[in-house]
Amino acid sequence: MVTNLQDLAPVQSRVSQCIPSKIATELETLETLQEETAAKNTRGHSRGIAKIGEMMKKWYSLIDKVYAKKNLYNSYKLVRANKGAPGIDRVSVEAYGTNLEEEIDKLHHELKTGTYEPQPVLRVEIPKPDGGKRPLGIPTVRDRVVQQALLNILQPIFEPEFHPSSYGYRPNRSCQQAVAKAERFMNKYGLEHVVDMDLSKCFDRLDHELILASVNRKVSDGSVLRLIKKFLKAGVMKDGAYEETDIGSPQGGVISPLLANIYLDYFDQKMKAKGIRIVRYADDILIFAKSNHKARKYLQTATSILEDELKLVVNKDKTHLTSVDKGVAFLGFVIRPKGVVSIHPKRIAAFKDKIRKMTPRNHGMNVEEMARKLNPVLRGWANYYRIANCRSTFAKIMAWIRRRLRMKQMREWKSCKQLHKALRRRGYKGEFRKISMTRWRNSANSLVNMALPNSWFNEIGLIDIGTYKTGTLSFYYER
Numbered sequence: 001m002v003t004n005l006q007d008l009a010p011v012q013s014r015v016s017q018c019i020p021s022k023i024a025t026e027l028e029t030l031e032t033l034q035e036e037t038a039a040k041n042t043r044g045h046s047r048g049i050a051k052i053g054e055m056m057k058k059w060y061s062l063i064d065k066v067y068a069k070k071n072l073y074n075s076y077k078l079v080r081a082n083k084g085a086p087g088i089d090r091v092s093v094e095a096y097g098t099n100l101e102e103e104i105d106k107l108h109h110e111l112k113t114g115t116y117e118p119q120p121v122l123r124v125e126i127p128k129p130d131g132g133k134r135p136l137g138i139p140t141v142r143d144r145v146v147q148q149a150l151l152n153i154l155q156p157i158f159e160p161e162f163h164p165s166s167y168g169y170r171p172n173r174s175c176q177q178a179v180a181k182a183e184r185f186m187n188k189y190g191l192e193h194v195v196d197m198d199l200s201k202c203f204d205r206l207d208h209e210l211i212l213a214s215v216n217r218k219v220s221d222g223s224v225l226r227l228i229k230k231f232l233k234a235g236v237m238k239d240g241a242y243e244e245t246d247i248g249s250p251q252g253g254v255i256s257p258l259l260a261n262i263y264l265d266y267f268d269q270k271m272k273a274k275g276i277r278i279v280r281y282a283d284d285i286l287i288f289a290k291s292n293h294k295a296r297k298y299l300q301t302a303t304s305i306l307e308d309e310l311k312l313v314v315n316k317d318k319t320h321l322t323s324v325d326k327g328v329a330f331l332g333f334v335i336r337p338k339g340v341v342s343i344h345p346k347r348i349a350a351f352k353d354k355i356r357k358m359t360p361r362n363h364g365m366n367v368e369e370m371a372r373k374l375n376p377v378l379r380g381w382a383n384y385y386r387i388a389n390c391r392s393t394f395a396k397i398m399a400w401i402r403r404r405l406r407m408k409q410m411r412e413w414k415s416c417k418q419l420h421k422a423l424r425r426r427g428y429k430g431e432f433r434k435i436s437m438t439r440w441r442n443s444a445n446s447l448v449n450m451a452l453p454n455s456w457f458n459e460i461g462l463i464d465i466g467t468y469k470t471g472t473l474s475f476y477y478e479r
Contacts, residue, residue: 072146079145120242121235123138137253154219158265163272179387202260203251206263211262215228231255232248268280279330295321332344358377366412
């Protein structure tokens with residue numbers, strides 16, 4: 001997802017090749033908006049308008065930037081890059097692009113005349129790491145393009161004012177940075193007592209009027225506000241039945257993360273004004289204190305803001321007080337004293353379950369094919385968790401994966417004859433014993449390991465996360 005206008009520059013150059021010349025010069029460029037936004041933010045900072053409760057400079061005319069054809073073309077390019085499933089109309093990203101000029105012309109006209117109407121989102125459920133289900137709302141490709149066009153314009157307006165300890169769905173910010181900030185608060189600044197706060201169905205409980213009021217603090221363009229409201233009220237299709245949406249912003253919508261950040265920034269700034277340290281990644285919130293007593297007090301303060309003022313619900317069962325000595329779980333990691341960070345055991349278990357499904361013993365896919373499919377999964381998982389002190393964990397996981405693949409190769413061989421041939425190729429001249437090719441315990445047999453050494457996995461192209469540099473949390477400390 002591109003979240004500021006500067007990031008669109010390379011995309012614009014590529015997309016311009018497919019934009020008709022008559023359109024290319026029709027409307028002002030997005031860079032103009034960025035320059036104006038930067039100037040307005042600079043002036044705002046000089047007057048201290050970012051403080052809670054003070055009047056901010058507002059934008060009164062933005063809808064023309066949203067429906068600018070260049071912005072819409074660029075937005076489609078970004079939607080296509082992000083891929084994603086079709087919405088309720090079953091039109092894929094690729095199919096939508098087959099007649100792109102006509103589709104963009106339609107969107108431009110409808111947005112300009114105020115006749116654009118989004119379709120309901122398609123409700124699907126995906127499994128959560130804890131075994132539950134997470135509801136997602138999938139807009140149509142057409143609606144995703146418009147939401148992306150909105151995001152391109154609104155993101156640079158709101159981004160400079162967000163709380164510095166907010167990390168979710170923001171440009172140039174990451175989970176790793178959030179974990180690094182939390183670890184610094186606990187181990188460097190002595191804020192060892194922590195409120196681990198859980199919000200119940202945060203996205204589903206966002207109040208529409210408060211969303212619009214939050215946006216209206218900086219954007220007073222009625223057309224933009226009406227467009228946002230249309231998306232919020234578009235409804236949901238679930239199992240073929242339509243459901244109204246009087247509350248919430250669907251997870252899966254392009255614009256939803258920004259709206260959630262705008263909404264929750266009120267909480268962030270109120271906590272900051274009270275001198276309370278927090279780290280927030282979307283709806284995952286940690287609150288830091290010097291003592292258990294202060295942590296309890298901060299919990300009451302936070303709960304009051306979230307429930308009484310923002311109409312959200314704090315999950316009392318999952319919200320708890322903890323400390324760095326006990327280990328603080330955050331974003332799949334466990335933060336401990338002296339800067340020690342480990343991978344949460346549940347995340348390791350979930351990852352191994354995924355690997356099991358990708359490496360079935362009875363599947364027709366050969367070992368080389370499995371290795372190719374495993375590589376991007378291994379690489380992504382390791383790159384996320386390598387900030388932890390997890391060198392031994394990575395090594396153990398790789399040993400286990402290699403054992404599973406050895407078991408797969410044994411089943412492909414079917415008989416000991418193939419094993420013995422592989423041993424001869426490796427120069428083995430000892431005793432050739434018969435072993436079962438289908439028993440799991442034999443995948444750790446010394447002869448099998450000799451026939452299929454670790455170097456063999458390198459030969460078939462399997463990456464080895466055990467060689468990755470780990471413990472890289474310090475790379476993400478704020479300087």
